[in-house]
Amino acid sequence: MxxxxxxxxxxxxxxxxxxxxxxxxxxxxxxxxxxxxxxxxxxxxxxxxxxxxxxxxxxxxxxxxxxxxxxxxxxxxxxxxxxxxxxxxxxxxxxxxxxxxxxxxxxxxxxxxxxxxDLAEIVRRYDSADWRDQAWIADPNFDWIDTPVALINVAFRGWEHxxxxxxxxxxxxxxxxxxxxxxxxxxxxxxxxxxxxxxxxxxxxxxxxxxx
Ligand SMILES: C[S@@+](CC[C@H](N)C(=O)[O-])C[C@H]1O[C@@H](n2cnc3c(N)ncnc32)[C@H](O)[C@@H]1O
CATH class of the missing domain: 3.40.50.150 (Vaccinia Virus protein VP39)
Known part of the structure; x- marks a missing residue:
């Protein structure tokens, strides 16, 4: 070509x-x-x-x-x-x-x-009791994620997103x-x-x- x-x-x-x-x-x-x-x-x-x-x-x-x-x-x-x-x-x-x-x-x-x-799923979890119920959070690198606020900050700022x-x-x-x-x-x-x-x-x- x-x-x-x-x-x-x-x-x-x-x-x-x-x-x-x-x-x-x-x-x-x-x-x-x-x-x-x-x-x-x-x-x-x-x-x-x-x-x-x-x-x-x-x-x-x-x-x-x-x-x-x-x-x-x-x-x-x-x-x-x-x-x-x-x-x-x-x-x-x-x-x-x-x-x-x-x-x-x-x-x-x-x-x-x-x-x-999915941003919609991230926001849903922020406001839900099941926010911690995600496989990737079990990674020891993320053991500092102890609140939904930490979770949503990581979603937006982590991994150079x-x-x-x-x-x-x-x-x-x-x-x-x-x-x-x-x-x-x-x-x-x-x-x-x-x-x-x-x-x-x-x-x-x-x-x-x-x-x-
Ligand atoms: C989270 S990793 C995902 C890798 C793979 N798709 C996976 O699911 O495991 C994001 C990938 O996108 C690549 N990437 C980010 N920005 C890029 C860019 N501007 N040009 C080319 N690759 C880029 C990174 O180098 C990285 O390998």
Missing amino acids: AYELNIPTAASMLGGEVNPLIAEGYVAAQKFAGLRPLRLHLGCGTVRFAEWVNVDMDGEPDLRLDLRYGLPFPDACVDAIHSEHMLEHLSQADGRLLMSEAHRVLKPGGVVRIGVP QYLYDEGELRRRLLAAGFTGVERVEWGKSAHPEFAGLETRPETDLIVEAVK
């Missing part, structure tokens, strides 16, 4: 200067651009999916990208995009850019599946990015076989699939 380095887009995002790291990401993406099917797993961390291009800015991904600067692929060449517990690590503006980039690179009919913590979503907000942002048919789906389940069984975190409470 012909590949065009989208320097003008990258440059305009950076006030006219092209960051060499971003340019490297664009070049590195070339070797994946011809894959069929081309499936992107964004913010993979240590989770690796076979037959997906595992993307992250850290660790040992297949493709190292800073997702704040878009997806260095041509329009309409990607079949599927998955991310779990990544979008909330971006600011609202960076998240909006990534959703619009996901829409741009997906083929018509392509699906993006996004799993994040930047922006939390509830279903309405995630749906609104995806529709604004151009997606149609945004649907909330169950953990691990999908009508699209390539997405079934991909979630790894019990705390991924909010999962949607959106169709281009």
Whole structure:
């Protein structure tokens, strides 16, 4: 597949200067651009999916990208995009850019599946007797979380979280990015076989699939 380095887009995002790291990401993406099917797993961390291009800015991904600067692929060449517990690590503006980039690179009919913590569930727990009843709190690193106030502060500020979503907000942002048919789906389940069984975190409470 012909590949065009989208320097003008990258440059305009950076006030006219092209960051060499971003340019490297664009070049590195070339070797994946011809894959069929081309499936992107964004913010993979240590989770690796076979037959997906595992993307992250850290660790040992297949493709190292800073997702704040878009997806260095041509329009309409990607079949599927998955991310779990990544979008909330971006600011609202960076998240909006990534959703619009996901829409741009997906083929018509392509699906993006996004799993994040659910702000509605976090707020519900803050006001509920069962606030402590979450598997991740049992981790000794979190033994200092002794009140619902500590819990909600961690949800917003922990792990470098930047922006939390509830279903309405995630749906609104995806529709604004151009997606149609945004649907909330169950953990691990999908009508699209390539997405079934991909979630790894019990705390991924909010999962949607959106169709281009
Ligand atoms: C909480 S981890 C989730 C990892 C994996 N998806 C999982 O569920 O275990 C968030 C991941 O998003 C990645 N990430 C955060 N901001 C990013 C960015 N701007 N560009 C690329 N990756 C990013 C982090 O490096 C990290 O691996």
